[in-house]
Amino acid sequence: MNTVRSVISVFLLVLLGLSAAGWVWAGGQPSPKLEGARTMLALCGLMAVGAMAILWRAKDEVPAE
Amino acid sequence: MSSSTVCRIDSTGPQMSLMGKLNGPWHKYSLWLYTAVVLAHWGEHLAQTAQIYLLHWPIPESRGVLGLWVPWLVKSELLHYAYALVMLVAFWGLRTGFVGRSHTWWMIAFWIQFWHHIEHALLQGQAVFHHNLFGAPVPMSILQLVIPRVELHLFYNTAVTIPMVIAMFYHMFPTPGEESHHNCSCSWHRRPAVAV
Numbered sequence: 001m002n003t004v005r006s007v008i009s010v011f012l013l014v015l016l017g018l019s020a021a022g023w024v025w026a027g028g029q030p031s032p033k034l035e036g037a038r039t040m041l042a043l044c045g046l047m048a049v050g051a052m053a054i055l056w057r058a059k060d061e062v063p064a065e
Numbered sequence: 066m067s068s069s070t071v072c073r074i075d076s077t078g079p080q081m082s083l084m085g086k087l088n089g090p091w092h093k094y095s096l097w098l099y100t101a102v103v104l105a106h107w108g109e110h111l112a113q114t115a116q117i118y119l120l121h122w123p124i125p126e127s128r129g130v131l132g133l134w135v136p137w138l139v140k141s142e143l144l145h146y147a148y149a150l151v152m153l154v155a156f157w158g159l160r161t162g163f164v165g166r167s168h169t170w171w172m173i174a175f176w177i178q179f180w181h182h183i184e185h186a187l188l189q190g191q192a193v194f195h196h197n198l199f200g201a202p203v204p205m206s207i208l209q210l211v212i213p214r215v216e217l218h219l220f221y222n223t224a225v226t227i228p229m230v231i232a233m234f235y236h237m238f239p240t241p242g243e244e245s246h247h248n249c250s251c252s253w254h255r256r257p258a259v260a261v
Contacts, residue, residue, distance in 0.1 A: 001238055001253065008230055011107075015223065018111060021118040022216065036212035040220040051227045061240050 005055040012048040019045040088162035092249030096233065099155050103226065106148060110222055113139075117215060124215065142185070142192040142204055149185040152225070153178050162251070163236055165243035170232035174225050181221045184208070 022041040026034055087095050109129035116127035132139035156175040163171045184206040191197045191204035198205050208217055235243075237253045244252050 004234065004237060004253070008234065011230075014111060018114045018118060019219075022114060022219075025118040025121070026216075031213060033211060033213050036208075037216040040212055040216040044220055044223045047223050047227045051231060054231055055234060058234070058238065060238060 001058070001060040005058075008055060009052055012052050016045050016048040019048070084158065084161070087158055088160075089248040090250070092159065092162040093251045095155075095159055096236075096251065099159065100233070103152070103229070107222065107226065110219060114215065114219060127215075142189045146182075146185045146189040149178070149182040153182045156229075162247075162249050163232060164246040165235070165239065167232045167235035167239070167243070170228045170235060174228040174232060177221075177228070178225045181225060184221070 019041045023038055023045075026037045026041065029037075031037065081089070109131065113127050113129040113132075116122040116129075117124055128136055128139040138144060153175070156171065156178055160168065160171055160175065187198070187206050188204040197203060199210065206214075206217070212220075236251050239247065239252055244254075
């Protein structure tokens with residue numbers, strides 16, 4: 001179980017990192033849609049964190065023999 | 066051994082429908098294939114966002130990986146729509162293999178993808194009829210009025226993929242009660258299969 005959630009977490013951390021990078025990048029853009037862009041990037045980051053919390057809180061319930 | 070912990074794999078005989086096979090003995094392989102397609106698509110999105118946010122390339126030149134060599138891939142609304150439709154069909158087609166918590170998360174992903182597909186249908190319609198909404202120079206989806214396309218579709222793909230991944234995770238590691246309803250071999254701790 002730990003192997004599977006570790007692999008998934010790598011993907012989620014990449015997503016989280018790019019969302020954070022996007023947040024910084026968007027702040028330097030003269031776009032009128034800045035708030036919309038940052039809202040979406042914040043939601044991506046929050047979803048990635050939430051998913052990791054769900055994955056790492058799960059218990060491995062091995063069926064009884 | 067309790068009968069409730071036995072993973073049942075039905076016969077793959079000719080009497081089983083295609084949907085039965087996709088959600089039974091072929092479920093694991095279908096999900097592997099589907100995951101590979103989704104990850105390839107994600108690779109393109111992550112490459113594109115890295116080009117924009119980290120390498121500071123101009124947005125029109127940030128076309129992911131394949132788009133650098135085949136630019137029309139990124140610009141083709143038909144391709145984007147086809148991918149959204151394939152995802153939607155796969156979500157629907159593979160849903161009955163999921164039970165319990167995994168089914169709930171899988172259907173959350175399905176309904177978010179349903180809206181994502183509507184947005185792409187709107188874009189595809191504008192491309193087909195050469196008439197863009199809101200007098201825009203390019204096809205526009207509804208939420209693009211307030212959100213740039215790159216960030217909007219990064220969000221859509223995240224909102225679809227995360228419940229999908231959680232569904233697959235719960236499907237691989239079911240509770241004993243959920244596993245007793247599995248007709249596939251996806252469970253990580255699967256008991257030896259018995260034909261019924």
